[in-house]
Amino acid sequence: MNMSGLCQSQGELILQVKASIMFLTSWCAYSKKRKDEFSLSIILRTRLIDICGCDIYYLQGYKDQAEFLRSGLYKWEGDARTFDKDGPYIEVVTSPNNPDGTIREAVVNLGEGKLVYDLAYYWPQYTPITHPLDHDIMLFTFSKCTGHAGSRIGWALVKDKEVARKMTEYMQISSIGVSKESQLRAAKILGVLSEGCQHFRTADSENFFEYGHRIMRERWESLQNVVENSKIFSLPKFPQDYCNFTGKYTDSNPAFAWLHSKEDIDWESLLREHKIIGRSGERFGADPKYVRISMFSPPETFNLFLERLSAIIDNTNGNVVGGEESSIIK
Amino acid sequence: MNMSGLCQSQGELILQVKASIMFLTSWCAYSKKRKDEFSLSIILRTRLIDICGCDIYYLQGYKDQAEFLRSGLYKWEGDARTFDKDGPYIEVVTSPNNPDGTIREAVVNLGEGKLVYDLAYYWPQYTPITHPLDHDIMLFTFSKCTGHAGSRIGWALVKDKEVARKMTEYMQISSIGVSKESQLRAAKILGVLSEGCQHFRTADSENFFEYGHRIMRERWESLQNVVENSKIFSLPKFPQDYCNFTGKYTDSNPAFAWLHSKEDIDWESLLREHKIIGRSGERFGADPKYVRISMFSPPETFNLFLERLSAIIDNTNGNVVGGEESSIIK
Structure with missing residues (x-):
């Protein structure tokens, strides 16, 4: 390369x-x-x-x-x-x-x-x-x-x-x-x-970086589709830019999702209750309204994460989290 | 295990x-x-x-x-x-x-x-x-x-x-x-x-540790055979002892040979001249009359090492090292 x-x-x-x-x-x-x-x-x-x-x-x-x-x-x-x-x-x-x-x-x-x-x-x-x-x-x-x-x-x-x-x-x-x-x-x-890069831009098969970009893009699109249903959660927005390596305008697909909540949330407890492991923004010198989620998990784990995040979003949209008797949103 | x-x-x-x-x-x-x-x-x-x-x-x-x-x-x-x-x-x-x-x-x-x-x-x-x-x-x-x-x-x-x-x-x-x-x-x-250890002491095949011990023993015996021809070089002697893992009396086969010279020698230069890389005793808080040689090299490299060490020993036994016009023994 x-x-x-x-x-x-x-x-x-x-x-x-x-x-x-x-x-x-x-x-x-x-x-x-x-x-x-x-x-x-x-x-x-x-x-x-x-x-x-x-x-x-x-x-x-x-x-x-x-x-x-x-x-x-x-x-x-x-x-x-x-x-x-x-x-x-x-x-x-x-x-x-x-x-x-x-x-x-x-x-x-x-x-x-x-x-x-x-x-x-x-x-x-x-x-x-x-x-x-x-x-x-x-x-x-x-x-x-x-x-x-x-x-x-x-x-x-x-x-x-x-x-x-x-x-x-x-x-x-x-x-x-x-x-x-x-x-x-x-x-x-x-x-x-x-x-893998020797016949780059000439062969039909994907090289490692194209494959990685496609997988990451698919994951980001899936996550964005889930999060856009939320009334209080959001993801960072990145502009498309020209990539000299691929010769195309491409999106950013960061290794981590930096999820933000408009409302005060105990992110780590909320996620743990739904069997998701994330890292509170507090661990990054940031506001606890942020949480970091890895985009690197195995495919079945990532799909489970999306399912569980959807459940959280459904609950928070209804403003009820963790069942009828408890609310994690502070 | x-x-x-x-x-x-x-x-x-x-x-x-x-x-x-x-x-x-x-x-x-x-x-x-x-x-x-x-x-x-x-x-x-x-x-x-x-x-x-x-x-x-x-x-x-x-x-x-x-x-x-x-x-x-x-x-x-x-x-x-x-x-x-x-x-x-x-x-x-x-x-x-x-x-x-x-x-x-x-x-x-x-x-x-x-x-x-x-x-x-x-x-x-x-x-x-x-x-x-x-x-x-x-x-x-x-x-x-x-x-x-x-x-x-x-x-x-x-x-x-x-x-x-x-x-x-x-x-x-x-x-x-x-x-x-x-x-x-x-x-x-x-x-x-x-x-590999599940059928230990019952199967004919060697497990990993038996294999490792055999290879190390063969190397140490080869090295000892070469060094015993020297008038000035020697290796440490280790007593046999009972090994609870193998159930036998076994020898020590250290990962490194700690070669000693009776005479003052610039070990690293002498070895380098004969295309051997060793580490002078000075790098271990010890006397420069010692040098450390790895016993871990690939088989062909180890055999080359033995050949070259034999040549050094032949030279030092004749008290001439590095050709007629130079002597590394100080």
């Missing part, structure tokens, strides 16, 4: 073993450059940068990861929009974003900052590939490309050779090398993807 | 995703118990505990891992034999040990210590399973059991429920959960191992 359609870089290509480790890697690679002062003034930016003026959403887990070991190398700083401290910082831009699927850009733009683009979801099955990206540090992973999260394989495109060298050094320390098992599996996956 | 032959515990069973993370997990689980004072006095013990009075050997990588992020939660303290500080500490006992394959026990035995047993290599293909282990915290991994290092799956047997809960909490934070891909692969591997 020719990667140049997705991103351009003249820099280094680095194999990684774990996305979350890679974030620390790049943070540390940068902060070590400022060794003389990092213990006082190294400041890191939030994983999530919002350019729409709405609430910020990020995985609470990243904040916990950054803070748990009480490292002397970096510090989690929270919302990028309000960041105004002097000194070096790192802004992590996750685009498309998890949980809400939006395309993001940097917002801080102060002198001593470094940008790390997390492009885990920048694949044509999820979002139109609108243009070749050309950022200084760009992270990719098999995890969201093919679903091989457990193989812990990804890569980084890095323009500055010295930053790339330090990232490689950190990876070596943190992982003691990438195992042969993972390398063999990654090579096999790349081979299969590449083979 | 019935695990009770290998280790006994009344405590918790925890799935892990990464051995090195698990070490930090258990460290942190303990150190958080002493939250009031950890920033000043939490002290951790070396990964490697020696009861033989010889040099200590441990992977330099573990020291680097423990120190790199400058955590406020723990501190690497070095050689366990000389540790005499007051306050809480954690002693990590790797048994059998990497790189030298020896069976290890704790040596510090001070009041406020916790022991973590790393049993990655305590499998019958490497060492006789002499007795059921019954330590407070015991770590296992598929990595060395079946070679699936890249799947990042292991488990811990932990007696104290509160420690187990904290380890689980840390794992959740550090890994954001164990991926379905890894879980599915681990379940498949366990199924295959279990099936």
Whole structure:
């Protein structure tokens, strides 16, 4: 598969073993450059940068990861929009974003900052590939490309050779090398993807990304059909855009549905009562009126989810949830 | 497969995703118990505990891992034999040990210590399973059991429920959960191992552990035959012992050969000149007269290694290494 359609870089290509480790890697690679002062003034930016003026959403887990070991190398700083401290910082831009699927850009733009683009979801099955990206540090992973999260394989495109060298050094320390098992599996996956794309746009058969896009589109249409019956629930709206990979105008089909309720709802309890597992917006630094639902479940599970969500919507439209004697809507 | 032959515990069973993370997990689980004072006095013990009075050997990588992020939660303290500080500490006992394959026990035995047993290599293909282990915290991994290092799956047997809960909490934070891909692969591997052991000691066919033991034994015998021709090189000697798993007296067949030279040698350069990749003893906190060689390479690679090592031994016996004009023996 020719990667140049997705991103351009003249820099280094680095194999990684774990996305979350890679974030620390790049943070540390940068902060070590400022060794003389990092213990006082190294400041890191939030994983999530919002350019729409709405609430910020990020995985609470990243904040916990950054803070748990009480490292002397970096510090989690929270919302990028309000960041105004002097000194070096790192802004992590996750685009498309998890949980809400939006395309993001940097917002801080102060002198001593470094940008790390997390492009885990920048694949044509999820979002139109609108243009070749050309950022200084760009992270990719098999995890969201093919679903091989457990193989812990990804890569980084890095323009500055010295930053790339330090990232490689950190990876070596943190992982003691990438195992042969993972390398063999990654090579096999790349081979299969590449083979499927060789006759791209000429053969009748679908390649992996076309197949993925079709499945995701079908699921999103089914979900949108269910949710549009609701008086209080809604889904984000994404504009169609031209995808350079497929050569067509395509829709966004994010990996997660970011469901919103007009009314105050204890989402997790409501869903659990109907045997659906979701994650409250509170776990993403967002309002509890939001909930994140995975669009990745097996087909029969996804269909069950739609059935059960329909039942919830029927109940909430009638303003009765959970039987006659109880109401979860607060 | 019935695990009770290998280790006994009344405590918790925890799935892990990464051995090195698990070490930090258990460290942190303990150190958080002493939250009031950890920033000043939490002290951790070396990964490697020696009861033989010889040099200590441990992977330099573990020291680097423990120190790199400058955590406020723990501190690497070095050689366990000389540790005499007051306050809480954690002693990590790797048994059998990497790189030298020896069976290890704790040596510090001070009041406020916790022991973590790393049993990655305590499998019958490497060492006789002499007795059921019954330590407070015991770590296992598929990595060395079946070679699936890249799947990042292991488990811990932990007696104290509160420690187990904290380890689980840390794992959740550090890994954001164990991926379905890894879980599915681990379940498949366990199924295959279990099936192979069902008719253990009754069927003619070898189960996985018998097969592994036979291959490792053949390799060790071949290597011992080559090394015994050397005037200056030697291998560690391990006593036979009764293995409760196989019901026989068996030899130790460590995953690595820990080759020793009577004379000062620049091992890595000497091996590289003969197209062998080894790791100098210096990388394990040991004397540079030692080198670690993997016993895991593919069959044709292992045979090439034996041929090339024979050539080195022929040269060193004649006291000429690397041709007439150069000598690597210092």
